[in-house]
Amino acid sequence: MxxxxxxxxxxxxxxxxxxxxxxQSTDAHAQITTSSNASKALAFIKxxxxxxxxxxxxxxxxxxxxxxxxxxxxxxxxxxxxxxxxGSGPDILCIFTNNKLTAALLSISPTFAHNETxxxxxxxxxxxxxxxxxxxxxxxxxxxxxxxxxxxxxxxNVDATQNITKISGNTELTVTNIPSxxxxxxxxxxxxxxxxxxxFSLRNGQLYSFVDDRSEWTIGNTDVNINQTQAIALAxxxxxxxxxxxxxxxxxxxxxxxxxxxxxSTYPRDNSTSIFPYWRLQLNxxxxxxxxxxxxxxxxxxxxxxxxxxxxxxxGEGSSLPTSTxxxxxxxxxxxxxxxxxxxxxxxxxxxxxxxxxxxIVLKKRSR
Amino acid sequence: MTTSKKLLSLTIVSLLILMVVATTxxxxxxxxxxxxxxxxxxxxxxxxxxxSYSDSVANMVYYYFYTYxxxxxxxxxxxxxxxxxxxxxxxxxxxxxxxxxSVIYSKGxxxxxxxxxxxxxxxxxxAYLYDYSDVYDSTGASDRFVFLWHCGTAMSYPxxxxxxxxxxxxxxxxxxxxxxxxxxxxxxxxxVYVFLGFIEYSQEYMTGTSYQSYNYGDFVTxxxxxxxxxxxxxxxxxxxxxxxxxxSTNFGSSALHTGIWMTGTCGSFWSKMVVYGDGNLGIPS
Numbered sequence: 001m002x003x004x005x006x007x008x009x010x011x012x013x014x015x016x017x018x019x020x021x022x023x024q025s026t027d028a029h030a031q032i033t034t035s036s037n038a039s040k041a042l043a044f045i046k047x048x049x050x051x052x053x054x055x056x057x058x059x060x061x062x063x064x065x066x067x068x069x070x071x072x073x074x075x076x077x078x079x080x081x082x083x084x085x086x087g088s089g090p091d092i093l094c095i096f097t098n099n100k101l102t103a104a105l106l107s108i109s110p111t112f113a114h115n116e117t118x119x120x121x122x123x124x125x126x127x128x129x130x131x132x133x134x135x136x137x138x139x140x141x142x143x144x145x146x147x148x149x150x151x152x153x154x155x156x157n158v159d160a161t162q163n164i165t166k167i168s169g170n171t172e173l174t175v176t177n178i179p180s181x182x183x184x185x186x187x188x189x190x191x192x193x194x195x196x197x198x199x200f201s202l203r204n205g206q207l208y209s210f211v212d213d214r215s216e217w218t219i220g221n222t223d224v225n226i227n228q229t230q231a232i233a234l235a236x237x238x239x240x241x242x243x244x245x246x247x248x249x250x251x252x253x254x255x256x257x258x259x260x261x262x263x264x265s266t267y268p269r270d271n272s273t274s275i276f277p278y279w280r281l282q283l284n285x286x287x288x289x290x291x292x293x294x295x296x297x298x299x300x301x302x303x304x305x306x307x308x309x310x311x312x313x314x315x316g317e318g319s320s321l322p323t324s325t326x327x328x329x330x331x332x333x334x335x336x337x338x339x340x341x342x343x344x345x346x347x348x349x350x351x352x353x354x355x356x357x358x359x360x361i362v363l364k365k366r367s368r
Numbered sequence: 369m370t371t372s373k374k375l376l377s378l379t380i381v382s383l384l385i386l387m388v389v390a391t392t393x394x395x396x397x398x399x400x401x402x403x404x405x406x407x408x409x410x411x412x413x414x415x416x417x418x419x420s421y422s423d424s425v426a427n428m429v430y431y432y433f434y435t436y437x438x439x440x441x442x443x444x445x446x447x448x449x450x451x452x453x454x455x456x457x458x459x460x461x462x463x464x465x466x467x468x469x470s471v472i473y474s475k476g477x478x479x480x481x482x483x484x485x486x487x488x489x490x491x492x493x494x495a496y497l498y499d500y501s502d503v504y505d506s507t508g509a510s511d512r513f514v515f516l517w518h519c520g521t522a523m524s525y526p527x528x529x530x531x532x533x534x535x536x537x538x539x540x541x542x543x544x545x546x547x548x549x550x551x552x553x554x555x556x557x558x559x560v561y562v563f564l565g566f567i568e569y570s571q572e573y574m575t576g577t578s579y580q581s582y583n584y585g586d587f588v589t590x591x592x593x594x595x596x597x598x599x600x601x602x603x604x605x606x607x608x609x610x611x612x613x614x615x616s617t618n619f620g621s622s623a624l625h626t627g628i629w630m631t632g633t634c635g636s637f638w639s640k641m642v643v644y645g646d647g648n649l650g651i652p653s
Contacts, residue, residue: 248412
């Protein structure tokens with residue numbers, strides 16, 4: 001089939017208009033992809049949060065996969081379900097790392113921010129802080145298929161309305177109550193060091209947030225061969241020869257250490273996700289040193305006694321005080337460094353294009 | 369006039385209308401926000417490495433605005449020697465006068481000044497950006513989302529008017545004296561502003577959070593990632609950042625919010641990051 005020039009031009013014009021309208025109306029952020037983790041998130045909501053399904057119309061709002069900001073090789077997926085109820089309702093945000101759920105949050109969608117300030121969640125969870133907490137863990141056991149009996153047993157004879165720290169086997173249960181909120185953590189513990197585990201918060205009696213960092217970090221070893229006294233002595237010795245410089249080149253050394261705080265914690269080794277126990281020490285200084293530094297942070301591996309971290313701890317206060325006359329208000333005239341805005345640029349381009357097209361039409365008519 | 373000529377004319381007219389609408393009408397409404405990022409890094413103000421790391425955090429925040437902030441027509445990342453008092457003021461004024469919403473981020477140092485109830489941000493040369501004059505005169509109602517990671521940025525609020533003028537950064541940036549001082553979570557007000565700042569001292573970005581190898585710069589980066597890439601509300605983005613980098617179950621129960629004992633030239637205090645206004649809002653879109 002041979003098309004005439006006029007017909008070809010007509011088809012081209014129609015397609016051009018159609019394409020422009022498509023481009024104009026497309027919003028990249030409105031596109032939602034789905035994944036297998038979306039169904040996992042839904043299962044988590046049903047098993048752990050246990051919303052009263054008869055009240056809600058559950059819809060998937062967002063499912064976005066991206067690279068985490070900390071340059072880690074792991075991928076993160078953020079899934080957002082809206083629990084619609086009478087034109088409003090809360091959102092449940094689920095974060096997956098390496099395809100495993102690492103966090104879930106109850107949220108108010110910014111869309112409904114002006115309608116409500118507290119997300120109303122009607123659940124089938126039992127009332128009472130301890131019962132609710134136990135039900136959350138049992139629900140998570142159902143969701144994962146893991147045996148979490150050790151965590152459930154840790155709650156034996158525990159009243160979660162009271163603050164408590166209790167170790168059962170290798171599980172450390174910590175309950176912290178602050179106004180309107182109860183925070184519960186169940187961590188694997190060995191040799192006085194907390195590693196990974198499950199933690200969650202109940203706000204106004206309902207599950208507000210849930211965290212499981214066990215899939216993010218693996219335990220390298222649990223060896224603690226250096227005690228606290230030895231760690232403090234090592235830090236004191238190390239800091240005698242320690243110095244740091246400011247960004248402007250000022251060297252600070254000869255520190256007057258007035259007190260030391262020390263505790264066991266974990267830290268990844270060799271840029272991996274394997275974590276090891278270490279002594280985390282904060283050496284408080286008797287005065288403020290250059291760069292608004294008031295303390296030094298020292299890290300010592302608990303297995304080998306090696307110092308692997310030494311860092312000044314500063315603040316965002318100012319250490320120099322110029323006089324008011326030297327720093328009086330300056331002109332607010334726009335100096336142009338920010339450049340011309342994209343609106344201005346596109347308007348100029350559009351105006352130029354219009355002039356060219358109109359000129360071409362006029363010239364064409366005149367030539368006839 | 370043949371059908372083809374009619375169609376051709378219609379096409380040209382449609383193209384012209386679309387171009388005009390796209391570049392003036394629709395674009396002016398959709399692309400109605402400005403994002404200003406300031407990282408002054410004043411000379412000798414920080415231990416070595418903090419300035420370059422602060423720049424890299426600001427670059428990531430800028431990347432999120434550039435990549436996901438489709439309605440941000442004006443995004444300016446002002447770092448180091450470019451971050452002068454005059455540039456702060458000119459950019460704030462430009463954004464205030466030309467865009468429907470202004471989103472402001474600033475990281476660095478701040479000092480109390482005048483009678484102690486006023487505060488000044490230090491620019492790259494340690495010159496003062498005063499709350500009551502420089503900030504107040506360059507800002508207004510369009511400054512909907514303000515995040516100031518400097519010492520004392522949430523102090524003196526609600527604001528009083530004294531012989532110098534209005535006190536404190538929260539009011540001088542937003543010009544709203546009725547924001548909730550507990551804007552995170554259920555304490556949020558139904559307003560249109562969100563202000564994030566510090567009671568007493570702020571941490572340096574390189575300082576470790578005590579959760580694995582994360583530091584406070586990671587917290588800020590992930591906060592903006594969840595705001596812009598994942599479209600979370602301010603409270604939820606703070607929660608996500610707290611879970612991932614502070615090792616807490618949410619921002620409200622983290623030490624960053626409940627208080628970290630810190631020392632400076634003004635003494636030792638429990639230092640807290642706080643949210644004023646409506647934390648249930650997302651970043652202006």
